[in-house]
Amino acid sequence: MGSLELRNVRKSFGSVDVLRGINLEVADGEFVVFVGPSGCGKSTLLRIIAGLEHATEGSLIIGGRDVSAVPPAKRGIAMVFQTYALYPHLNVRDNMGLGLKQAGMPKADIAARVKTAAAMLSLDALLERRPAELSGGQRQRVAIGRAIVREPDLFLFDEPLSNLDAALRVQTRLEIARLHDEIGTTMVYVTHDQVEAMTLADRIVVLHGGVIQQVGSPMELYNDPANIFVAGFIGSPKMNFIEGSVVGRDGVHTLGVRPEHITLDSEGGDIEGRVTHVEHLGADTNIYLDCAAVGLLVVRGFGEQLVEPGSRQYARFDTERTFAFSADGSRAGV
Template sequence: MGSLQLKSVRKSFGNVDVIKGIDLDVKDGEFVIFVGPSGCGKSTLLRIIAGLEDATSGSITIDGAEVVTVPPAKRGIAMVFQSYALYPHLTVKDNMGLGLKQAGAPKEEIEKRVSKASAMLSLEKYLARRPAELSGGQRQRVAIGRAIVREPKLFLFDEPLSNLDAALRVNTRLEIARLHRELKATMIYVTHDQVEAMTLADKIVVLDAGVIQQVGSPMELYNRPANLFVAGFIGSPGMNFIDAERLGVTDAKTVGVRPEHLTLSRESGEWQGKVVHVEHLGADTIVYIESEKVGSFTVRLFGEHHYEVGDTVYATPAAGQTHRFDANGRAIR
């Protein structure tokens, strides 16, 4: 079991409030991802759950047991950091089993768990190597393996892929997703990369300035953002925001439409504008447009499209794919 409950969790550094009253329920076996901009408090919140930072106030329970005063080693958690934090003089095998050895586990049990974890992570042929003889991706797999052998109630990941190149990030992301399915473990994962969040999470927690802005499945956040912040943070390129008055919309302050929910034509459409920049990405074409009616906006088209800077174009929002927000930035349902 690995359920987690946070109630009114706060963290202050002097007069600065970093975490401002977090309430959150994580079910056993869920993959929950904290996302948000730099400085939003996501890593601090993860460290509070781990016990590496003390909460200023509030309650933290793991499997129904209060752990606020429990030291990290006794919380039943294992953490994978951005840095691999491997001992350079130890082999892969010894790095993975060190925590169990320090806890006094029998040698046979350590051998069994390390063997199982190394098989899951395809590390069997590297067990005799030292960290310097491994690639960055292999080192991160060793760090993940070290967490697996502890068989924790909670796995905590703090931006574990940020030191890897793009190809390795994709491969390791797939491995983490597979591990979650195989282990059926509760995982809490911090990232600033929304692609990781959208592809890995059962549930995403969007944070800004120490406050939860919205909690939901990836597609709930994409399709029904609670406010302007979530609408702008989830999705790439970001949602277009237009002053509602420009569109003659009287029951909202702001209208939002995602770049992929706009069609583009050279002949006719709702918003006339001129192309100011084009990004050809192969699978997608991103077109940046200036319009007298709605201002600047972006269109994302599937596949390769041949637009040039200066072209006159017409954009039209897809039916039922616009979002409305009130003067306080809250979504109007």
């Protein structure tokens, strides 16, 4: 069983607290993505799960077994790293099966597992090639295949797509999603790329400053962020934030509205501004509106938008989709 539980996991490097009490449960077969900015603790947390780092405090439970003091090789995990780490003198077949060979598995069993994994990853025709004869995407598939043949209870991915170009990232992302659907093994995936998080995860764990900010499905985080950090981190272009007050509530608040929840009107609206730049992206258009009273707003329109830089426009907010945040960053009124 590949369930995972983290109980009050803390990690300090000297006087620096990197993880500050992480509590999390991952169900068997779930695909969970850790996401957050650089330095938030996501890679350290993954390394603790793998056994490559030791927690300063707390417990780690995999499949109902406390593995806090168990060495990495006996945790029932397999890890795919950012770098491929393939042996250049070995072909694809031998790179994929090397770990099993070192563990003393019979050759026939190794061959069967390699064949199965190669078929899953469309590597059948590449088994005799060496890494230098492969593209970056093919090398990463070999690294994933090397993990699959171990038949682990838990897969760990540490930013596996960051070395690939944009097209290969999309292709490999789809292959990882298909692989999870096919084998159903629990996967924990670390990335700084919110697109990867939104498209792959059953649930996303947003980390910041060594603390879990929110856990939820991609659309739960997008539509119902717990605080201003999550609201600003999830979504591209990011949410617009406006300092102000809310009618019926005391004190100064920050109002948040996503770019797609603002429409432009040349006749009138909630606030006036000047268009400074227009990004034509094909399916969408991002329009930057300099509103002297509140600063720069980003408006996303569907398809081509015939708005000229320098023109005066009014922004009209969808009040049903506007968020309010208190001075401490938490959601106001929830």
